[in-house]
Amino acid sequence: MTAPPDPNDEELLPRLRAREEAAFRLLVRRHHVRLVAVARGLSLPQEAAEEVVQEAWIAAMRNLDGFEGRSSLRTWLTGIVVLMARKAAAARRRTRTFSDLAGPDDEEGGVDADAFLADGHWREPPWHWSEVDLERALAGRQVWAAVQEAIGALPPLQASVIRQRDVEGLGARETEAMLGLSEARQRALLDRARFRIRATFERLTREAPARAMP
Amino acid sequence: MKCREAAEHASALLDHDLDLTLRARLRLHLAACAPCRRFAEQVRATRDLLRGAPAPAPDPGREDAVVAALLRGKPEPDDGP
Incomplete structure (x- = not known):
């Protein structure tokens, strides 16, 4: 007997809306590292990227009703991270030196x-x-x-x-x-x-x- | 076309991202040059090996922290900095 395959992101939606821990965990495990890489690519150092992505997770899950399914959940999440990471990177540029920036x-x-x-x-x-x-x-x-x-x-x-x-x-x-x-x-x-x-x-x-x- | 230039374009070739003339010159070079063919083949193999590689899971501590933050849900309006 093989275990049933993990549900895909879209299949998780009702459980995410119900704030089910296992569904959150599955989604985080699947996307977190990739999303941090996206934030790193927008000139954030590792720790700042982790923080931004955590904030983005909270914002996204709080606004799940705003997800209309016009794109995949993956694309939607990435878009939120990009927005928040850009903002954070701009704020850092105002206060930090260039040597602080990644890449x-x-x-x-x-x-x-x-x-x-x-x-x-x-x-x-x-x-x-x-x-x-x-x-x-x-x-x-x-x-x-x-x-x-x-x-x-x-x-x-x-x-x-x-x-x-x-x-x-x-x-x-x-x-x-x-x-x-x-x-x-x-x-x-x-x-x-x-x-x-x-x-x-x-x-x-x-x-x-x-x-x-x- | 020299080997160095051929190698530099080996990646763009995979994405059909070369104009016709350049692609023709590159193919001509590759047809005649075994080391460059090998290099181009390895770039292709590299690209193919990446496809679909599952993202590594976050550190367990990090994952727990994010999930806990999600379960706490909406912070109070005056909760943040």
Whole structure:
């Protein structure tokens, strides 16, 4: 016997309106980390992002009647977080120094310049690895755990964009509407994020023989 | 097209985000260059591995705090700062 699948967000609505703890918990578990990443991408440091998202949860659940189902609950929640995070980030800019803001290294990390000779040819061609090698290198760890770890190590804006575009599979236009990043800006951030994660996977597969099985 | 430029466009290729000329030049390069083909294939594999990855659960302490705040519900109007 398999357990019934978790209800999707929309199926949870009546239970959320009834303020059922288990429903709140399921929704928070499903979206909290992603929403914090969205807030981080809007120039909030980790702790401030956590605070904003907690406030956004309270505002959202208090105003569930205002959710009309024209978008998914996920999109609606993200919109609330974006609004509140922008406001919080603007308030911080008025009172803090720029060094306090997240993400200067969002502009870094295109293809590795060192990988190429001055004439534009590969200095050292990419290491040969595939998904199978990666799974072997992870030695029983979930690939998804490694994926999340790699995303977590990205600069905040890159992490936010790659979550929306590649993990959630949202389009450029929807992401622009949610995060307020132009398609060109998303392009640059998404490229850098994918290259960095590819490099992380390459490193994992290269290092694999070093940590041999006991 | 040089390898470095080909690598830089390998991600945009996945999203059909290159104009026709650039895409044609890139495909020509990839057809002739095994290392770049490998790189482009790995970028694609990376993108595919990300799809649908479940978000990690929040720290249990954080999750409890948020749920508790939700259960407390509406703060009194003069409750906040």
